[in-house]
Amino acid sequence: MSLVSGPGRGGMTAIPAELQLFVDKHVRYIQSLDTRKDELEYWLTEHLRLNGLYWGLTALHLLGHPDALPRQEIIGFVLSCLHGNGGFGAAPGHDAHILYTVSGVQILATLNAFDELEERVKDGRKKIGQYIADLQDPETGTFAGDEWGERDTRFLYGALNALSLMNLLHLVNVDKAVEYVQSCANFDGAYGTRPGAESHAGQVFTCVGALTIAGRLDLVDQDKLGAWLSERQLKNGGLNGRPEKKEDVCYSWWVMSSLAMLNKLHWIDGKKLTSFILQCQDPEGGGLADRPGDMVDVFHTVFGLAGLSLLKYPGLAEVDPV
Amino acid sequence: MASHGVARVSGTNPAIRSEELRQKELEQIAAYNNLVDLVNFKVADRQYTVEVLDLTTRLLNENPEYYTIWNHRRRILLDLLLIPSSDDRPSTTLYRRGEELIHDDLQLTFALLRKFPKCYWIWNHRIWILQKGELSFNSASARKLWLGELQLVGKMLHLDSRNFHAWTYRRFVVAQLERMQASVTDTSLESVHSTQSLTESEFAYTTKMIKTNLSNFSAWHNRSKLIPMLLDERSADSAARRELLGDELALICTAINTDPFDQSIWFYHQFLMSTLSPKCASQNMIVRDLSNQDRQRYYAHEMEYIQDILEDETECKWIYEALLHCASCYLEIEGSTQAFTVLDMRGWLRELKRLDPLRRGRWDDLGRSLDIS
Ligand SMILES: [Zn+2]
Numbered sequence: 001m002s003l004v005s006g007p008g009r010g011g012m013t014a015i016p017a018e019l020q021l022f023v024d025k026h027v028r029y030i031q032s033l034d035t036r037k038d039e040l041e042y043w044l045t046e047h048l049r050l051n052g053l054y055w056g057l058t059a060l061h062l063l064g065h066p067d068a069l070p071r072q073e074i075i076g077f078v079l080s081c082l083h084g085n086g087g088f089g090a091a092p093g094h095d096a097h098i099l100y101t102v103s104g105v106q107i108l109a110t111l112n113a114f115d116e117l118e119e120r121v122k123d124g125r126k127k128i129g130q131y132i133a134d135l136q137d138p139e140t141g142t143f144a145g146d147e148w149g150e151r152d153t154r155f156l157y158g159a160l161n162a163l164s165l166m167n168l169l170h171l172v173n174v175d176k177a178v179e180y181v182q183s184c185a186n187f188d189g190a191y192g193t194r195p196g197a198e199s200h201a202g203q204v205f206t207c208v209g210a211l212t213i214a215g216r217l218d219l220v221d222q223d224k225l226g227a228w229l230s231e232r233q234l235k236n237g238g239l240n241g242r243p244e245k246k247e248d249v250c251y252s253w254w255v256m257s258s259l260a261m262l263n264k265l266h267w268i269d270g271k272k273l274t275s276f277i278l279q280c281q282d283p284e285g286g287g288l289a290d291r292p293g294d295m296v297d298v299f300h301t302v303f304g305l306a307g308l309s310l311l312k313y314p315g316l317a318e319v320d321p322v
Numbered sequence: 323m324a325s326h327g328v329a330r331v332s333g334t335n336p337a338i339r340s341e342e343l344r345q346k347e348l349e350q351i352a353a354y355n356n357l358v359d360l361v362n363f364k365v366a367d368r369q370y371t372v373e374v375l376d377l378t379t380r381l382l383n384e385n386p387e388y389y390t391i392w393n394h395r396r397r398i399l400l401d402l403l404l405i406p407s408s409d410d411r412p413s414t415t416l417y418r419r420g421e422e423l424i425h426d427d428l429q430l431t432f433a434l435l436r437k438f439p440k441c442y443w444i445w446n447h448r449i450w451i452l453q454k455g456e457l458s459f460n461s462a463s464a465r466k467l468w469l470g471e472l473q474l475v476g477k478m479l480h481l482d483s484r485n486f487h488a489w490t491y492r493r494f495v496v497a498q499l500e501r502m503q504a505s506v507t508d509t510s511l512e513s514v515h516s517t518q519s520l521t522e523s524e525f526a527y528t529t530k531m532i533k534t535n536l537s538n539f540s541a542w543h544n545r546s547k548l549i550p551m552l553l554d555e556r557s558a559d560s561a562a563r564r565e566l567l568g569d570e571l572a573l574i575c576t577a578i579n580t581d582p583f584d585q586s587i588w589f590y591h592q593f594l595m596s597t598l599s600p601k602c603a604s605q606n607m608i609v610r611d612l613s614n615q616d617r618q619r620y621y622a623h624e625m626e627y628i629q630d631i632l633e634d635e636t637e638c639k640w641i642y643e644a645l646l647h648c649a650s651c652y653l654e655i656e657g658s659t660q661a662f663t664v665l666d667m668r669g670w671l672r673e674l675k676r677l678d679p680l681r682r683g684r685w686d687d688l689g690r691s692l693d694i695s
Pocket of ligand 1: 248249251326
């Protein structure tokens, strides 16, 4: 997920109260996230700090307030998570892992900060690229998360995404990676975490995203997958991640971006989804939750907003589905 | 930071905590951060001791998502496991034997998985410690170790029959057991086909799970993956393959009759239909020598009983979708038919649009692609 450059789409027009997006509340909610050091939860979620920063930053860009967080401080923090081996940890002192390395690269890309990276870390881009490339399993084409070896299509997508943001895709064997993604396809046209695993909307996003980056969408059974994705929408307008599961705002992103990559956004009811996402807002404190009335968090906030952006909600910046 | 299903209560707003609660939370934070600093310091200092291992246990119990601490734990264990296991010093707070260390981590991860069944790091660590355990045990004990895992994952799936971590873990454990059995029997030069595979029992397990809950798509999915292996291992001939296909179609027919509104069931039906197609890869076909006449018979039979259900369930969109799907498969094989008319197809499409307005755009596209709009 990254932002399409250029200005957002126009200003607010007259919108009925129940379809109102509480832009200012959300901006303030995101700004407040790093001030909550007197809450235990803040410390218990340190292992998500870098992802959280990326989610918050992206949400602010979508909301049209890209400068609501201080750019230099962010870059400083991101680089303080970078290890000598080119991998990023979740926060200073946390071990390097591909999940955080991808977030680190995404933040630097969003802030256009690769030059600053090179100034402060000699051959920074190359080192990061090499860290990611070394995680590819040359036999199967898939990627490990770190030196301990867990494998998952989430890592494969993250690797291709980060490398393509740095123009370093040539460091890995893209064809092998594509082959691996295809081995995760199921009869329903959707994808799982690894060969044999059940189809899951999050994994569909990572696999279709990887294939899009590799320029191999021709390998997707687009009608079948589109049908499976469209069946994620439930009567209340929300989307679930697998058959017969509950709706959740984060799937607004996983499902919708996949449909967007297949040019099938019109296969679900956008109006109903828009209103479901908007109901998940906390109208007082800002932020979005997984379902109406639940606790908000920055993860659901950004994925809800990104979903709204794909739904062309007025005033939001445009998001790139990959 | 990514919370699911936690109700928003305005009283939990930190701004309106009582001063007493605030103080208490500040103390908790200080204690937690002290523990974090202590563990990080001692590991950086390479104090790979049982004492530091126990500190990581405490910390992971408080925060199992802290992946770096799991890494620290493995660093410590790698060091501690180097001490020869023949050593028979009594276990103390300063010393533990390899088996005990492994046992402790199995206990720890089991307790944590019960509380946090969707935490990737716990599942990962459990696999890691089992692989270490396998190396230090003889083959019989190692096999027992993995068999225990099959029981554990059975319990996890009993608690949540859709947990995809648990299903993934189940397939992994089965693969480990099959690998071990293969290496045991390799030396005996026998044909070991029937004994080394768990495919039959895993297939039976999906049957059990489906019968408990028809809408368990995870079980239906696993079944779809097991069938090709099952047929291979049985060295099934054409008649046996046809019989299995017949059994599966009968099973799904009963399921459809029980709850035609459940999408898990219809996706499995779609799977069975996909194996009939001439476009299906031969390793995924259930019956490999289908003639086009056979195919048409199957499609016509499906359409017949699905149409029967229509008499009681006129408001179920899945029925119309399945009818259209079967019809289009039929027409792919032969351009014309007596079994149904274009008018029928238009009618089904109209019903789909009426009953399923959420996916209106998809039905419009379908009408165009079938040339019936
Ligand atoms: Zn969610």
